[in-house]
Amino acid sequence: MPIDDAKPLRADAARNRARIMAAAEQVFSERGPAASTEEVANRAGVAIGTVFRHFPTKADLLRAIMKDLLARLVSDVDDLRRGSEPGDALFAFFTNLVAHSARQKTVIDLLAAAGSELNVPDAVGTLERSVGGLLRAAQQAGTVRRDVGLAEVMALLVAVCQGAVQAGWPADLQTRTLAVVFAGLAPR
Amino acid sequence: MPIDDAKPLRADAARNRARIMAAAEQVFSERGPAASTEEVANRAGVAIGTVFRHFPTKADLLRAIMKDLLARLVSDVDDLRRGSEPGDALFAFFTNLVAHSARQKTVIDLLAAAGSELNVPDAVGTLERSVGGLLRAAQQAGTVRRDVGLAEVMALLVAVCQGAVQAGWPADLQTRTLAVVFAGLAPR
Amino acid sequence: MPIDDAKPLRADAARNRARIMAAAEQVFSERGPAASTEEVANRAGVAIGTVFRHFPTKADLLRAIMKDLLARLVSDVDDLRRGSEPGDALFAFFTNLVAHSARQKTVIDLLAAAGSELNVPDAVGTLERSVGGLLRAAQQAGTVRRDVGLAEVMALLVAVCQGAVQAGWPADLQTRTLAVVFAGLAPR
Amino acid sequence: MPIDDAKPLRADAARNRARIMAAAEQVFSERGPAASTEEVANRAGVAIGTVFRHFPTKADLLRAIMKDLLARLVSDVDDLRRGSEPGDALFAFFTNLVAHSARQKTVIDLLAAAGSELNVPDAVGTLERSVGGLLRAAQQAGTVRRDVGLAEVMALLVAVCQGAVQAGWPADLQTRTLAVVFAGLAPR
DNA sequence: AATGAATGAGAATTCATTCAT
DNA sequence: AATGAATGAATTCTCATTCAT
Numbered sequence: 001m002p003i004d005d006a007k008p009l010r011a012d013a014a015r016n017r018a019r020i021m022a023a024a025e026q027v028f029s030e031r032g033p034a035a036s037t038e039e040v041a042n043r044a045g046v047a048i049g050t051v052f053r054h055f056p057t058k059a060d061l062l063r064a065i066m067k068d069l070l071a072r073l074v075s076d077v078d079d080l081r082r083g084s085e086p087g088d089a090l091f092a093f094f095t096n097l098v099a100h101s102a103r104q105k106t107v108i109d110l111l112a113a114a115g116s117e118l119n120v121p122d123a124v125g126t127l128e129r130s131v132g133g134l135l136r137a138a139q140q141a142g143t144v145r146r147d148v149g150l151a152e153v154m155a156l157l158v159a160v161c162q163g164a165v166q167a168g169w170p171a172d173l174q175t176r177t178l179a180v181v182f183a184g185l186a187p188r
Numbered sequence: 189m190p191i192d193d194a195k196p197l198r199a200d201a202a203r204n205r206a207r208i209m210a211a212a213e214q215v216f217s218e219r220g221p222a223a224s225t226e227e228v229a230n231r232a233g234v235a236i237g238t239v240f241r242h243f244p245t246k247a248d249l250l251r252a253i254m255k256d257l258l259a260r261l262v263s264d265v266d267d268l269r270r271g272s273e274p275g276d277a278l279f280a281f282f283t284n285l286v287a288h289s290a291r292q293k294t295v296i297d298l299l300a301a302a303g304s305e306l307n308v309p310d311a312v313g314t315l316e317r318s319v320g321g322l323l324r325a326a327q328q329a330g331t332v333r334r335d336v337g338l339a340e341v342m343a344l345l346v347a348v349c350q351g352a353v354q355a356g357w358p359a360d361l362q363t364r365t366l367a368v369v370f371a372g373l374a375p376r
Numbered sequence: 377m378p379i380d381d382a383k384p385l386r387a388d389a390a391r392n393r394a395r396i397m398a399a400a401e402q403v404f405s406e407r408g409p410a411a412s413t414e415e416v417a418n419r420a421g422v423a424i425g426t427v428f429r430h431f432p433t434k435a436d437l438l439r440a441i442m443k444d445l446l447a448r449l450v451s452d453v454d455d456l457r458r459g460s461e462p463g464d465a466l467f468a469f470f471t472n473l474v475a476h477s478a479r480q481k482t483v484i485d486l487l488a489a490a491g492s493e494l495n496v497p498d499a500v501g502t503l504e505r506s507v508g509g510l511l512r513a514a515q516q517a518g519t520v521r522r523d524v525g526l527a528e529v530m531a532l533l534v535a536v537c538q539g540a541v542q543a544g545w546p547a548d549l550q551t552r553t554l555a556v557v558f559a560g561l562a563p564r
Numbered sequence: 565m566p567i568d569d570a571k572p573l574r575a576d577a578a579r580n581r582a583r584i585m586a587a588a589e590q591v592f593s594e595r596g597p598a599a600s601t602e603e604v605a606n607r608a609g610v611a612i613g614t615v616f617r618h619f620p621t622k623a624d625l626l627r628a629i630m631k632d633l634l635a636r637l638v639s640d641v642d643d644l645r646r647g648s649e650p651g652d653a654l655f656a657f658f659t660n661l662v663a664h665s666a667r668q669k670t671v672i673d674l675l676a677a678a679g680s681e682l683n684v685p686d687a688v689g690t691l692e693r694s695v696g697g698l699l700r701a702a703q704q705a706g707t708v709r710r711d712v713g714l715a716e717v718m719a720l721l722v723a724v725c726q727g728a729v730q731a732g733w734p735a736d737l738q739t740r741t742l743a744v745v746f747a748g749l750a751p752r
Numbered sequence: 753a754a755t756g757a758a759t760g761a762g763a764a765t766t767c768a769t770t771c772a773t
Numbered sequence: 774a775a776t777g778a779a780t781g782a783a784t785t786c787t788c789a790t791t792c793a794t
Contacts, residue, residue: 010755010756010757010794011794012757012758012793012794013756013757013758016757016758034222036783036784036785037784037785037786038783038784038785046758046759047758047759047760048759048760048785048786049757049758049759049760049761049786049787049788050757050758050759052785052786052787053756053757053758054757056786057785057786058784058785058786148368149364151361151364152361152364152365152367152368155351155355155357155361155365156348156351156365156368156369158351158355159347159348159350159351159352159365160344160347162347162350162351162354163343163344163346163347163350164343164347167343167346169343173339173340173343176336176337176339176340177340177343177344177347179340179372180336180340180344180369180372180373181344181368181369181372182372183371183372183373184367184368184369184370184371184372184373185368185371185372188376198774200774200775201774201775204774204775224766224767224768225767225768225769226766226767226768229777234775234776235775235776235777236768236769236776236777236778237769237770237771237774237775237776237777237778238774238775238776238777240768240769240770241774241775244769245768245769246767246768246769386753388753388754389753389754392753392754410598412787412788412789413788413789413790414787414788414789417756422754422755423754423755423756424755424756424757424789424790425753425754425755425756425757425790425791425792426753426754426755426756428789428790428791429753429754432790433789433790434788434789434790524740524744525740527737527740528737528740528741528743528744531727531728531731531733531737531741532724532727532741532744532745534727534731535723535724535726535727535728535741536720536723538723538726538727539719539720539722539723539726540723542726543719543722545719549715549716549719552713552715552716553716553719553720553723555716555748556712556716556720556745556748556749557720557744557745557748558748559747559748559749560743560744560745560746560747560748560749561744561747561748564752574773574776574777574778575773576772576773576778576779577777577778577779580778580779600762600763600764601763601764601765602762602763602764610779610780611779611780611781612764612765612780612781613765613766613767613778613779613780613781613782614778614779614780616764616765616766617777617778617779618778620765621764621765622763622764622765
């Protein structure tokens with residue numbers, strides 16, 4: 001049961017599509033969303049036309065990256081729910097996401113801009129639902145206050161990630177900042 | 189005693205400079221830093237050449253806006269230190285900044301990008317020192333834990349503002365998110 | 377006795393060739409000669425490569441359409457010569473062609489451009505000879521002046537058709553315009 | 565009393581605008597409306613940006629040319645009404661337009677396309693009104709049948725011009741073709 | 753033979769910056 | 774000092790044509 005793509009791609013096309021997305025992730029992370037599609041093509045080792053064949057519009061490319069990254073996040077969440085104590089999973093996910101967001105400037109930027117320019121509603125919604133699961137579990141385990149809502153958790157998540165990414169916080173600053181947030185979430 | 193500008197400007201030149209900066213603040217807030225210099229000129233009611241006479245480069249203009257906004261923030265901090273209980277001033281500043289950042293997308297964006305692209309080190313340093321004052325005062329008043337550092341306070345400040353701005357948090361989400369942060373800063 | 381095509385085509389190849397030409401006629405009629413070959417392929421239900429296998433160049437495709445349409449016109453003329461009074465056949469052909477040219481924007485455009493860009497000399501020549509037959513018959517029947525030449529009849533034919541097509545003349549304007557032309561051709 | 569342009573242009577800008585329009589007229593006449601804006605710029609001796617500063621869109625440029633050429637036609641009509649017998653002016657205008665249309669492929673093409681892609685309604689309307697004047701005068705002078713309408717005269721005008729232009733009719737073919745049309749317009 | 757992905761040379765348009773007026 | 778026209782490099786996107794599958 002294919003989840004995403006209607007038409008199976010030819011082997012070479014699939015390879016190129018993947019290369020392009022990887023290149024785009026890199027390029028946009030390094031140079032921001034204003035980076036040129038041409039550079040993405042170069043980095044992917046294909047001609048510019050190939051990029052536009054796969055993603056008819058630059059915005060389509062950005063959307064595709066975002067969908068992909070969000071999907072990865074959701075699957076991270078699922079892994080965590082299986083592998084950790086329910087009370088810890090939210091904190092673990094939070095910490096992880098911040099730690100990796102350096103590599104994922106794009107996700108974060110796009111997450112932050114989610115409402116505005118690009119539209120990837122279901123993907124964002126899915127992530128939100130996943131995090132919601134973590135939050136409820138943590139609240140039932142008693143590691144997070146009952147009066148904290150999903151909205152503010154998501155807000156803090158995005159905000160801290162974006163801060164971490166854009167300002168390039170070193171590891172210890174990440175830790176100390178998260179300590180404050182976690183203390184704010186804890187009961188009492 | 190002019191601190192920054194070497195040459196006193198002719199009255200009309202000064203007026204134009206001010207108009208341009210005001211227009212630029214608006215335009216970049218609305219359209220992001222990719223907005224065109226031409227539009228800034230239009231909004232300011234001057235010709236494009238005039239903008240470039242005052243700010244030889246688009247980056248110079250952005251830097252100037254940032255310096256200006258940071259200076260305003262610093263003076264806000266000073267006002268607060270005089271007008272509120274020492275224990276509350278930090279929270280008040282924090283809340284204020286978040287609330288107003290909607291209008292100041294530019295500051296926040298620029299603050300966030302401070303380290304990277306533009307360089308306005310002294311301005312940022314000055315703000316950091318001011319906030320440091322608020323923090324120490326709050327810690328002495330016992331409203332903020334002693335083991336919280338200035339770095340993470342600044343980090344949270346920027347992160348939350350940026351989140352608020354870019355995602356357009358409604359007022360109640362701002363409140364609830366700040367509640368978590370403040371709880372995290374409070375002793376015990 | 378195949379006049380034009382050297383190699384007999386496999387059945388499926390012939391079918392594709394026909395489909396492509398039909399699609400091309402439609403597409404170029406609707407969108408003008410700037411329409412993309414890709415769209416022709418889509419409309420024909422074949423892949424783009426197939427179009428280029430049959431017509432190595434876009435110009436070749438246009439030429440082929442034109443040849444085909446001209447051939448149809450010639451056969452129309454022949455039908456008319458058999459089925460109408462000699463004195464009326466030219467007028468009937470003229471009227472018919474104008475009336476149908478809406479559907480045949482391509483022919484007309486190509487007929488008009490005949491001399492310039494594309495070269496389909498024999499096809500045009502053949503049509504001209506056919507119309508010449510109609511003209512002589514009409515002159516002998518006394519419905520057209522003797523001092524009118526084939527060149528100007530062809531010229532008027534093309535001109536009026538093109539006018540009708542490009543400006544989208546309604547039926548009554550076609551009628552009234554042709555009335556003037558026919559009056560001009562009539563003796564006295 | 566300025567008829568067309570709201571803002572007076574600087575001398576150099578006006579010079580460039582004129583050069584661009586002249587170049588565009590040439591280029592589009594030679595290569596059709598698909599010719600590149602870059603070539604217009606080259607021919608005009610300006611940079612590509614200058615063309616787009618004056619005409620923000622390629623379509624704007626085409627429209628401007630058309631307006632200009634139509635205006636010239638209208639003024640030709642006015643001149644003729646003053647300088648010839650009322651009964652002849654329509655024929656003279658017709659003949660002139662056809663003769664010059666070789667140089668004015670653009671006008672004709674645009675006139676023909678008037679309804680469809682570009683919109684220059686008032687300009688076309690003005691021409692139509694002018695020609696209407698010639699027609700009425702000719703009918704009153706008895707050189708044109710009373711039952712001929714303006715619509716078909718315009719239709720023939722456009723059609724014959726376009727034919728002449730696109731197929732490159734030599735002078736004698738023009739003459740002979742017009743002879744038929746004029747005979748069709750004459751009383752009896 | 754057919755497919756459809758890849759190529760890459762344009763084409764239109766934008767915009768920071770320069771410079772004549 | 775101000776004006777605003779000119780420049781031209783850069784960017785997004787299109788499309789005829791080629792070529793691996």
